[in-house]
Amino acid sequence: MSVIVTPTTTPGASNAADPAGGSPTPGAVSAAPAVRSRFTRGPGRWVVLVLVTVTALAVIAPFLLMLLNAFKSPSDYSTNGPLSLPTEFYTEGLTTYWNQVDYPQKLLNSIVISGTVAVAATVISLLNAFALGIGRVKGRVWIVGLFLLANMLPQEALVYPLYFFAKQVGLYNTQLSVIIIFTVIQSAFGTYLLSSVLTTFPRSVLEAARLDGASRWQVLWRVIFPITRPTLSVLVIFFFIWTWNEFFIPLVMLISNSTQTVPVALATLQGDRLMDAPTTNAGALISLIPCVIFFLIFQRTLTRGVMAGAEK
Structure with missing residues (x-):
């Protein structure tokens, strides 16, 4: 009569990878996802997300303020200030800048x-x-x-x-x-x-x-x-x-x-003692558009160039 002895295994120890090329241990396989899970779900992820969001808002805020005041009348700007919403869709500032400076x-x-x-x-x-x-x-x-x-x-x-x-x-x-x-x-x-x-x-x-x-x-x-x-x-x-x-x-x-x-x-557009804020904002908006379009067109080229330099 033959006796079959089944070896007992302990998790993380007996299933270790064989130096000759055996399979890795289940504990070693699950360690990396556990570390990655703690990183992606831990408080550090939310801190980074909050910092990135605050930085993005700080960068976008001047452009939003310019867009807000570009379509605001001078009387509306002087009465309600630069942070209020326009009471009417005012486009005369755009036409004034376009014609006055020969844009x-x-x-x-x-x-x-x-x-x-x-x-x-x-x-x-x-x-x-x-x-x-x-x-x-x-x-x-x-x-x-x-x-x-x-x-x-x-x-x-x-x-x-x-x-x-x-x-x-x-x-x-x-x-x-x-x-x-x-x-x-x-x-x-x-x-x-x-x-x-x-x-x-x-x-x-x-x-x-x-x-x-x-x-x-x-x-x-x-x-x-x-x-x-x-x-x-x-x-x-x-x-x-x-x-x-x-x-x-x-x-x-x-x-x-x-x-x-x-x-x-x-x-x-700006004088020594007088500045038409809506027209200035409208002019800044029109002046910014070509540069933004150029950047968007060549954005992929810029990304490839930076990544190619990083890979080298």
């Missing part, structure tokens, strides 16, 4: 200046970074430091020399002067960013391209450019938005009504 012309000026600066600054940044990061120019560390220092200089310190030189060369009150200035300013940041990226570029890829007979120009446009395209797309988006929102230098350099940008046109 279509200002919009075209901003698109031309911002788009040209975004493309030109990105191309110059790529060329500079290729020379500094791939070409290994002597003293490149000092050169990159100078680019970083130039990017940190305040515009108030640059405006007088820029004004003087623009007067001397006949570019004052022209869009070309603003395009040149912001192309140099934005490319300083782009050069600093891209040069640090290209410094870590794999040398084996470059050597393989040279062995195949590729010139420096072919290495740049057939090897470097396709790989850095996500980063370049992010720079184009940032440069466009940054240039669109610039105010001080365009205010000084562009004095003619036919050359001014949208932010400068918005500032003309």
Whole structure:
């Protein structure tokens, strides 16, 4: 007669994973979901949720206030204040701003200046970074430091020399002067960013391209450019938005009504002792819409660029 002995098991001990490749213990399998469950259902989750909600409301509040007062009459604004709901749907502020500042012309000026600066600054940044990061120019560390220092200089310190030189060369009150200035300013940041990226570029890829007979120009446009395209797309988006929102230098350099940008046109609505708040809010709302549309169109491109940089 044979006796069959059934081994007794204790949870979490005898069912441990075999070093030779056995299955994991039930206790080990259930430990991770338990930890994850405590994290997702614990008080920390609600604290993070409350903080994110408060931050989102703080960011959205100015835009809601602007939208609220854009369709409010001046008498309603002065009587009930900026936090009250409009008593009527007032659209005269929108038409006043549109006609008074010639908004279509200002919009075209901003698109031309911002788009040209975004493309030109990105191309110059790529060329500079290729020379500094791939070409290994002597003293490149000092050169990159100078680019970083130039990017940190305040515009108030640059405006007088820029004004003087623009007067001397006949570019004052022209869009070309603003395009040149912001192309140099934005490319300083782009050069600093891209040069640090290209410094870590794999040398084996470059050597393989040279062995195949590729010139420096072919290495740049057939090897470097396709790989850095996500980063370049992010720079184009940032440069466009940054240039669109610039105010001080365009205010000084562009004095003619036919050359001014949208932010400068918005500032003309306010006088020394008088401000039409509903018209100003309506103008700010119209001025914000193109930038928001641009961001929404290229949002996926921006996300891909950021994620590609994170994965690298």
